[in-house]
Amino acid sequence: MNILFVTHYTGLGGANIAMLNLIRQYKKRNIGTYVIMPEGSKGLREKLEDLEIEYAQIRMPWWVGDGEEGSLKSWKRYLSNFRGALEICPYVRKWRIDIIHTNSTVVAAGLLAARMTRRLHVWHLREDLSNYGWKFCLNDKKVKKWFHNSDRVIVISKACERIYEKYLDLEKTVLIYDGAQIDSPKEVPVLEDGVFHMLYLGGMSLSKGYQHILEALVLLKQRTEKRFRLWMPGCRENGRANKELEEFIEVHRLEEAIEPMEYMDREQLDQFRYGMDLFIMASSKEMFGLVTVEAMLSGVPVVASDTGANPELIRNGENGYLYPYGSAKALAEKIQEIMETEDLGNVIEQARAEAQERFSMQSCAEQTIDIYRGILKNSDMGYRC
Structure with a gap:
């Protein structure tokens, strides 16, 4: 054939x-x-x-x-x-x-x-x-x-x-x-202790919902004294972050909370993902979400908008978390809830097991x-x- x-x-x-x-x-x-x-x-x-x-x-x-x-x-x-x-x-x-x-x-x-x-x-x-x-x-x-x-x-x-x-x-x-399939990391990234590390993939595309994530971080900063950082691969090129993103970070004083990064290839991303505490999928109409499944396989909790195929992959509170698409307030509340949950082991293991079986x-x-x-x-x- x-x-x-x-x-x-x-x-x-x-x-x-x-x-x-x-x-x-x-x-x-x-x-x-x-x-x-x-x-x-x-x-x-x-x-x-x-x-x-x-x-x-x-x-x-x-x-x-x-x-x-x-x-x-x-x-x-x-x-x-x-x-x-x-x-x-x-x-x-x-x-x-x-x-x-x-x-x-x-x-x-x-x-x-x-x-x-x-x-x-x-x-x-x-x-x-x-x-x-x-x-x-x-x-x-x-x-x-x-x-x-x-x-x-x-x-x-x-x-x-x-x-x-x-x-x-x-x-x-x-x-x-x-x-989906991911390889075990050759080396787990060493990131700053005492910081809740989050990952977003999708660049500066409105359909990927980055604007709602940024708004949620502004609200999250007002709601908690805990330190957090959002890593954004693909939002920096030739050493400079996207201009719109730079201005947002400066206006809202989020220099320590948002980290624009250069593009990562798949091998780099698979390795970097293992250092994360949360993966955010904020798209308006995600048709599947391969990166969502890869996060589940990596043992990284997922919070996703309740649109597109996300509810086919994620059941709120069981193998991940859902929030109403477009609501920065709801996303901020959900992130804070996850940050303050001491043991996410059951959610993580359920997500990994289902991803291995279904995808x-x-x-x-x-x-x-x-x-x-x-x-x-x-x-x-x-x-x-």
Whole structure:
């Protein structure tokens, strides 16, 4: 069995990390795996080379953007997907691909290439377009038709399915949570004693809710004399913090409470996480939350907003904590409650056990491979090279 992944970017965000996790499992099972990605390199290319995975880079078109459906810009975007599909087709034949697996909501060239070459197609929906201000370049009827043309659609959460259900054939739609795995740290970071250390990931993106966390810290400072510090990887570049963040810290005198940091790669982050007392997930519409699961596996308590897929992962007071999205006051109260709880052992162990059981990479890979086998078994498509 040969699988071709199509991804819309070259960075190491959640979607590509989840794809790499699948690829590692496929290699163990001797499943041929290949990747098509856009031009450029922001980390993915190096990871694929380390795994000895063959890949190609093309001018990857998106079928989403910030333009209005029906505009000239949208029509150009729509037509560019056929050009992208034509670039993919030679690789489908060269690598003798059986199934094209589009690892993103925002590209449709994989589906078109599958139909041009009479291969099977799996569409893995991951992103909430509204978080980025994106829209499909087609009207709802045509979007629905394209999704229905895929042999299977995988959604990564019930929240993800709710967003796209008006476009989907639910009989061909399958829920598979992403798998996660972390390595034991080679060295646990040594951080200042007597300080409650918190971790936030997501940069200066409004959809990730950083603004609510900052507001909560202002309130928390008024509520407690205990020392705390929020670590923010990805919010400092070339030695300088984000200007807006710098100004906020200065105005509210939070120099000792907020620590903007340079970008961390996955290995650095996995190690750094072990020094944390709390992980904060404040997103408005998180479609899964791979970093949330990684925190659970690391034994770091999680406090998360009650939106998106967060309630599918976290049950308040049992394996983590939830607060009403957008309420800085509620978040500050929840953080203070956690800071003042002497023993979080039961919550931590419950979270770790559930994460290991529900979100293992092995389980995710097996469920996905079962989909491949099912559509191959029921397919009457032959190669048309």
